[in-house]
Amino acid sequence: MSSASPIQIPSRLPLLLTHEGVLLPGSTMRTSVDSARNLQLVRSRLLKGTSLQSTILGVIPNTPDPASDAQDLPPLHRRTYVGSMPGRIINGLKTVGVNNPVFLLDEVDKLGKSLQGDPAAALLEVLDPEQNHNFTDHYLNVAFDLSQVLFIATANTTATIPAALLDRMEVIPVPGYTQEEKIEIAHRHLIPKQLEHHGLTPLQIQIPQPTTLDIITRYTREAGVRSLDRKLGAICRAVAVKVAEGQRKEAKLECPDTAPEGEGGREHVFKDTEPESISDSPDLALPPEMPILIDFHALKDILGPPMYDMEVSERLSQPGVAIGLAWTPLGGEIMFVEASRMDGEGQLTLTGQLGDVMKESAHLAISWLRSNAKKYHLTNASGSFDLLDNTDIHLHFPAGAVTKDGPSAGVTIVTCLASLFSGRLVRSDVAMTGEITLRGLVLPVGGIKDKVLAAHRAGLKCIVIPQRNEKDLEEIPGHVRQDLSFVRAGRLDDVLNAAFDGGFPVQARPGALDSKL
Template structure:
């Protein structure tokens, strides 16, 4: 141990020699000295710095996740050139079930380091991180020091799971206690309250996981390098199922590939009609249900075994999993004026979102339903104001035929899935298109989805979560997506097959949105849209 820690230990040892064993403090001091001796002050593992082997291992463990794997290989390469590199603080942010925790375990295997997971969900006492002072009865060190004692080396991989779900209570704020742990400029002298001696954490590779950055305090987020892990495409899920999920489930249920065969088209059917998620957890549960049904059949018919392998087709799938949970309902629901299809981001990944509008005789009231937040309500008022300002240009009328769309007319805007809270500015263009359809009596194209913030001048501003939203549109069978022009750069992150299947129209103003959303354009709308063929050279 370092000189300062040794001096503290020797001082405590002198006190222990003079102390009667019957004193309660004797056991506390003895436990403290035991911990100080057990801590890995200078014991470390040697990194396996083989870049090719690491790349192969990461590719075998995880399909896709290219950006994340590239960052890990960059760390290994720099570590190979400079051995004294401080451990980075990485934060994997993405929906549940995309593999954040298992990637952390794979990184430890790649480096040849010890791995320790610390679950932070629901932790609301700062002593869990920093430890208790030894003046308390039953005091003990925090989870960081306990983890180092468990792994026995001073350079493990620590996974701080669910860092966005930390709580706060009268016992302090654990997120604030993590600041020293996760600051590369401070953690070389992390002081646990129980030890009261600085411990060097600079060689520990910290990986945090979170579903969203919204609930992480800004000061803590600033100390971490955020790597976004969006949801998987349908093709990636099929590949993951056949590479990892199906073999794992067969092994867990005592089956072999010679007894059960799930074709790729059956897997695609499970993904599109029985699961709607960004990750693969539900898909794994559905595959497990199939394996259990086949296990019953194999165990029952031991005397006269059924013909092997048992192939799961669409009929067998319906018998085992029941009727499909999800249907592609886009074309059916866009059969009336006053309905438009938007794109929303959720912590579980992207989702398609319908906006419905109706009008009736009244005195110009606007009713909003669907558990909307303040920002989304403001988007609705913006859309109404813009359409009223430009009603003459677009030949919009009210129920009595006057020039003001709201004169003698009440408007009701509804966002289905009323039990789900919705907020954010990105529904602005969808609301405008929905109301323009209602006032003009024209149908919105059933193959178009859109996202974007609007202004009173009719400009379309950029929004976030483009990759998740486009993947949701692709899952729903949409063929054309309208995006803000300034989000064009985000299309580079999309997989090649998604870019090939969809037409992207990037719009600068609402004229371009309306021209694209309606067959044959919109009366009075001008402006040229930027279509997908123009993007291909950049992508």
């Protein structure tokens, strides 16, 4: 009797989506995919040593010891080994019972190597559309077609993903939330969740939107809402304590009326306990009025002093300081650049945990300024147009514990040094980003949306961006664009004119003599 031929399923190239940007829990992504695909998905941990559960959707349930080696994908051991079993991929297909599930690989940027192998290398066979139609599990030793499977991966950054693996992914960047979006998320989802978790009702606590904005701007600095959720939880816990204390105080206030009528009982209570008067004892004060309103003073009592202050204008109170825009895996940030000069031998000192690219940008900026010193009438302390003549320059990028790199700080460094040598203050409401060349051109950079959102959160009003990044402004929400003014700079002249009040005039050259002879 001949064996039945396997069912032939038309193969198609799988779509592998990589989530990069704001850190989202695996459960959030799992719920979203579940709802979109109308499937019931199962979660399995993939990595060791991660703060969040790294999950695969459409595979086996959680295990107490997630794998950090390659044997869990296609197993490296044979059936004769004790405890051997099929790999996670085949086990997942067995669990869901279909050949076209959705696999979610959470935080693939944290894949680690070990003596047992490299999971990233094992994933190449799984994700490569040229190979996964004939995927072989070593335990079953039978080829299986994975071309019907939809793979979705998430990552905080693509920098640590192997290049060969990243080449097989379509990257979809996810930007951070605006302040308005965070407020809506807080009042629609986070606050009701925290109230339910702490046993409170809206009749017991009231958090107005201005208070939520204070939490976002003064107590958190993130692209997502995770820290905001923790702060709201701390507020709810403090209110829950007040509510519980109020109920206890009400019970104590009712205690004299419910005391025994016997004369001896009253003597025993007053003589043995002798409680303080209600007006003198803070524990027996009247319960708080409901609802408890959370305002700025309550925030200071519960969360402590503000962690972040709007210090932009204070830090730009002297020449040699400019504001740049930086991109991080958690979103955009504003970045101050400070410069000072002193007598020396023409040395340039750079501090602030800088990478090689940013160091080269600093040298490029000082070279451009030296070559254009006469044009802009820039002199050192002795009045010489040679800016490094008997002069040392120190450039510092604050937050020295954070590593910084990239070419986008070029225009900020030029503006900072131009302010230092001209003695003029940079506008306190201007931030900038862009790469520079030795000829004074401003080249495009990445992360424009996140950088603009960071400037908007910091209260800045004018943003200088490269002219060739104008197309990226379409991704910015309309209400944010209305609050900001943008300067499209093609050359460093445009940057300097926007960064200083009244522009940055060029020193007029003496005109040539006209002769009629």
